[in-house]
Every structure is written in structure tokens, then in C-alpha cells.
Amino acid sequence: MERTARDSAVLHAILEAAVDAIVISDENGNIVETNEAASRMFQYTPGEMVGQSVNILMPNGVATQHDSFMLHYRRTGTRHILGTNRDVQGRRKDGTVFPVHLSVGETSGASQRMFIGIFHDLTQRKTAQEALARSQRLDAIGQMTGGIAHDFNNLLTVVIGNLELLQQRTTEDRQAALIQDALESAELGAELTSRLMIFARKSSLKPERTNLRTLCEETLALLRRTLGSRYVIKTDFADDLDPVMIDPVQLQSALVNLALNARDAMGERGELLISTANVVIDDSYIAQETDIEPGHYVRLSVIDNGAGMDAEAKKRAFEPFFTTKADTGGTGLGLAMVYGFVRQSGGHITLYSEDGLGTSFGLYFPALPETAAGRAAQGGSAASKAIAEGEVVLIVEDNPHVRKLSVERIRALGFATKEAPSGDEAYRMLKSGVHADILFSDLVMPGELNGYDLAAKVAAEFPRIKILLTSGYASDIVTNSMAEGQSYSVLHKPYRQAELSARLQALLAGAAPG
Known part of the structure; x- marks a missing residue:
């Protein structure tokens, strides 16, 4: 009796100490015990799962397969899922499905066999993998684009040079007009390749010590005239912004690109918020903002109340030539240029959007070291x-x-x-x-x-x-x-x-x- 009580206490301690969800079921697939981690993972109250079928933790299709596997095992002893580790999908109480890593074991109790399932939530790992894959895809596209743009620039140099020589030698107006048209088209091609070089992060930036608030205020004077009275521009600028090292011309171009994209997304009228703030990316941020290195940054946010983006648009938003505005002449280079400029400046860009509820871009630029060091000691202990x-x-x-x-x-x-x-x-x-x-x-x-x-x-x-x-x-x-x-x-x-x-x-x- 003493050993049984001790074993029960040890089992309870193991269940509660485990960070992964543990679910114990009988041979009929009914849950007999779970730990607190399982309640948190599947969003049931403690004890609420006991007595129910393990199928409540699986999507419907997987639940059907599970029943057939267990029936086949009881009849033949052939294992399909026992003693294996595999990535599957779990289902929470509210019906949402999420990725889990599942391992299943078996033990024989006093009267019947028992099955132990250990679930490890893969949501964060999958999110990180998708973010890494997206970043690697954009980097690969950037390398390819940079090489193409470089070679194309060489060809355009020859074309433009020869056209200019012809222009100097011709005296016939008709030929001069044709040469001028060809020159203008070649120069448009050169402008296109220069934008591609920005995305590929191979353009020549001219960074200066810059105050983002001052630069944004100057750009807004132009934007208000460009957007017109149907679009309300709101601002929220911090007073004590840290300086950053960026190319002012490229920053203004990026802000104009984002504002014009927002205008197109908002339709006939809308509201645009542009804000700046000092932020510190620390370990707590990493759980929310993948692909941002810890440190001190100045964040420029551009937020609209437009149509928002669906999942596919968010996934491909920064790819060159991807556009949702092909019917209105969109080239798909605007966001690609913004992305390339921010990354070449040592910064990061985030995108948050909900279909029908607008879009928020966050441009993070590293604060200059001397100002970041001055802020490092501020508020650390008070925060926790x-x-x-x-x-x-x-x-x-x-x-x-x-x-x-x-x-x-x-x-x-x-x-x-x-x-x-x-x-x-x-x-x-x-x-x-x-x-x-x-x-x-x-x-x-x-x-x-x-x-x-x-x-x-x-x-x-x-x-x-x-x-x-x-x-x-x-x-x-x-x-x-x-x-x-x-x-x-x-x-x-x-x-x-x-x-x-x-x-x-x-x-x-x-x-x-x-």
C-alpha cells in the first residue's frame, strides 16, 4: 500500500512538472488523467477532459484515422502510432487547429492496458520557420534580382551610349525624334533597374545622422498636397527621438511609397496615421516580432484604415513585381524598394494587416550607439x-x-x-x-x-x-x-x-x- 501511494505521488509530481501536455487514456480511447499543461494547451479546465474520448483533441479527419488504428491494433497487435514520434495537428476546445509533435507509449495496468500521449506545441517553431523561410526567399530573390539588374545596367549603358552618339550625328528631324523616344525608353529601363538594386540592397546609399521626426514633417508637407483633402493624415511624433543613420532621400521615398499604397487601399477617402517612437527590442519582443535583433531602435509606423491584406498578399507583399493593383498600373516595386532600403540601412520592417481592417507597417532603424547607451539604464528595474x-x-x-x-x-x-x-x-x-x-x-x-x-x-x-x-x-x-x-x-x-x-x-x- 505504501509503495502504491508513493508511486501515485511520484506520477502526480511528474505530470505537474512536465512542460508538455500529457494525456493518459484507457484502451477504449477514454481519457483517465491529464496534467495542467494539457489543460492550458487544449484550453480545457482541469479535469474537464477526463472521461471524454481522446478524439476531442484531434481534428475530425485525424480522429477517424485514430479510431481505425486503435481498432486494428487491438485486433492484430500491429502498431501504427505506438512507439513513434510524429508531427500532427491538435484541436483546442474552441475548435482551432494547431501543430503539435506527438509521441505515444503504452503500459499495462492492473486490469487493462493504458496509453500515454505527450504533446509538444509546435506553433512557435512553425511561425519561426515560416518567418525564416520568408526572409530567405526574399534574400534569394534579392540576390537574383541584383545580378539581373547589374547585367541589364551594362546592356543599357551600351544602348544609351550608342543612341546619344547617333543623336549627335543625325540632322534629320524624323530620325532625331525616333532616337529621342528610344533614349527615353532606355532611361525608364535604367530607372527600373535602380529600383531593383534598392530591393537587392546593392544601391549606393548616402546615410546621414537624421532625426526622423524632422524628416517626416518635411515629407508630410508634400504628402498632404499629393493625397488631397479626402484623406486625413494624423501624426503621433515622440519629442525625444534618438537620431539614426539613414539616407534621407530614400527614407522620404519610402514614406511616400507607403502613403500612396495606403491611399490606394483606402479607396475614395480614409485616415492615415504616421508615428515615430523610440523602442527597445528585448527578449520579450522576440516572441512577438520574429527576425528582429535585440537592441535600441527608432520605429516609424504607417497605419491606414483601408481594405487590408489577405494571407497571400501579406506573404508576398515585399516581393518585387508582386502587386494587387495590376489593373491600375501597379508595378509591384514600391514595397520591394522600401524593404530593401530598410534592410540595407541595418533595420527591420514588420507588416500587420487584417482583411477589411487596414494595414500597419513598422520600419525599425537602429538608434545611434551613443544615444542608445544613454537609454539602456532607463526603466530596467522599474519595468519588472x-x-x-x-x-x-x-x-x-x-x-x-x-x-x-x-x-x-x-x-x-x-x-x-x-x-x-x-x-x-x-x-x-x-x-x-x-x-x-x-x-x-x-x-x-x-x-x-x-x-x-x-x-x-x-x-x-x-x-x-x-x-x-x-x-x-x-x-x-x-x-x-x-x-x-x-x-x-x-x-x-x-x-x-x-x-x-x-x-x-x-x-x-x-x-x-x-
Whole structure:
């Protein structure tokens, strides 16, 4: 009896210490025990899975295959999935499917055989692999494009040179006109190759010590005339921007390109937000912003409330000659040029877009070392200092890894946490009596309630709960398109721990987070 009790205690300790999900089922496929990691991964409450079929953790097609494999094994003893490791798909309680690595083992209990499944969530690894593949694809396209552009430039040099010699020697007006047309076409080809060289990061930049705010203000004077009165341009410029080393002419060209793309996406009218800020990319950012090296940056954001991009457009947005505006004369070189310029400047570019809700570009330029060093000591310890005494924050986020990161960051500030994968689920939790002092919700989520809809219901039905929203858009532009007449402050993704701490502290103090 003593050994049985000890073995049971050891098993329980192993289950709870494991970071991967562990699910134990009987020979009929019914779950008999799980660990806390399984509850978090599959979004069930502790104990809710026990007694149900393991098929609830699989997409329908996989569940059917699993039943046939297990039936065949019981009849013949032939193994298909036992003792193997494979990448499969898991299904959460809300029906969303995600990649997992599964290993299955078997043991014989007192009365029947038992099966142990260990699940490792591959979502973050898959995301990183896709980002790396995208970066490698763009690099490969850049190398190929640079080589073609270089060779083409050599050919154009010969063409233009010979045309100019002919132009000097001809005296006939008709021939001169033909030569001039050919020269202009050749010069257009040269302009095209110069744009391709920018994407390939082989153009000749002339970097200068630059204040992005000053440069943006100068460019906006031109943009306001170009865009016209139907498009409202809003700005949010930080006062103490760190200087950066960039080519001012190329930066202005990039900003104009992004603004004109936004105009086309917005249709007949719209709103454009251009903002600048000092940001620090640290380990917490890496979970949200793949392919950005840690360090001090100055971020230029260009955000519109236009049509947004679908998954295919986001995937190929920076590829040269890819365009969604072929019918209106788009060349597909604008974003490619912006991408090449930013990367050649030692920076990074991010794209956040939701179909029908607009697009946000973030251009990150390294801050000059002397200014970055001066800021390195600012706010480090205060960012992780506890500011709460156990108040409960309800975290609403559909991305499981961002949600997990948010839980860790908010707990580090002294808060207790509850979490929900959607606005619908968060509202059901509150209606069922779940206590929360603060609602911290993403803006764009699946289901009937987006972040603004959820905030409006909470404000009306649970007025004691304070509200902080977060989004990759970070602007009132999307607020207007999602909840007419409502106004909520939005914390911009990605954000530093110090920013999160300041916003939550303001809520505790009763001030409006701003």
C-alpha cells in the first residue's frame, strides 16, 4: 500500500512538472488523467477532459484515422502510432487547429492496458520557420534580382551610349525624334533597374545622422498636397527621438511609397496615421516580432484604415513585381524598394494587416550607439517591479503564444490572471461570475465580439472593470471602423514591459491609460 501511494505521488509530481501536455487514456480511447499543461494547451479546465474520448483533441479527419488504428491494433497487435514520434495537428476546445509533435507509449495496468500521449506545441517553431523561410526567399530573390539588374545596367549603358552618339550625328528631324523616344525608353529601363538594386540592397546609399521626426514633417508637407483633402493624415511624433543613420532621400521615398499604397487601399477617402517612437527590442519582443535583433531602435509606423491584406498578399507583399493593383498600373516595386532600403540601412520592417481592417507597417532603424547607451539604464528595474497586490487581469488573446507571454508579463507585475481565447469566451466567463478587476484584450479576434465590442459590453454591464486594449494597429483609425462612437486607448504591439506596467498602473490609480 505504501509503495502504491508513493508511486501515485511520484506520477502526480511528474505530470505537474512536465512542460508538455500529457494525456493518459484507457484502451477504449477514454481519457483517465491529464496534467495542467494539457489543460492550458487544449484550453480545457482541469479535469474537464477526463472521461471524454481522446478524439476531442484531434481534428475530425485525424480522429477517424485514430479510431481505425486503435481498432486494428487491438485486433492484430500491429502498431501504427505506438512507439513513434510524429508531427500532427491538435484541436483546442474552441475548435482551432494547431501543430503539435506527438509521441505515444503504452503500459499495462492492473486490469487493462493504458496509453500515454505527450504533446509538444509546435506553433512557435512553425511561425519561426515560416518567418525564416520568408526572409530567405526574399534574400534569394534579392540576390537574383541584383545580378539581373547589374547585367541589364551594362546592356543599357551600351544602348544609351550608342543612341546619344547617333543623336549627335543625325540632322534629320524624323530620325532625331525616333532616337529621342528610344533614349527615353532606355532611361525608364535604367530607372527600373535602380529600383531593383534598392530591393537587392546593392544601391549606393548616402546615410546621414537624421532625426526622423524632422524628416517626416518635411515629407508630410508634400504628402498632404499629393493625397488631397479626402484623406486625413494624423501624426503621433515622440519629442525625444534618438537620431539614426539613414539616407534621407530614400527614407522620404519610402514614406511616400507607403502613403500612396495606403491611399490606394483606402479607396475614395480614409485616415492615415504616421508615428515615430523610440523602442527597445528585448527578449520579450522576440516572441512577438520574429527576425528582429535585440537592441535600441527608432520605429516609424504607417497605419491606414483601408481594405487590408489577405494571407497571400501579406506573404508576398515585399516581393518585387508582386502587386494587387495590376489593373491600375501597379508595378509591384514600391514595397520591394522600401524593404530593401530598410534592410540595407541595418533595420527591420514588420507588416500587420487584417482583411477589411487596414494595414500597419513598422520600419525599425537602429538608434545611434551613443544615444542608445544613454537609454539602456532607463526603466530596467522599474519595468519588472510588482505594481499590484493580486488584482485579477482577464487576458483575452486568440494567439496562444502571445496570450502565454501576456500572462507571464502581467503576473510578473504582481497581478493574478484569467485568460480567454476570444471575446465571446471572455464575455461568457464574466457573465458566469468570473471575477476580474481589469480587462486586457486584443483588438482583432475571431467570433462575434472583437476587442471593441467586448469592451463596450464590459463598460455597460460591468462598469467596475477597467479596460485596456492592445493591437498591432495602435491607432484610433481602426477604432472608428470597428465601433462607431466608442473610444478606447490602445497599447501598441509590440510593447515593452515598462509601457505595459505604466498603463496598468494608471488604471489602478484611476487615470485614463494614455
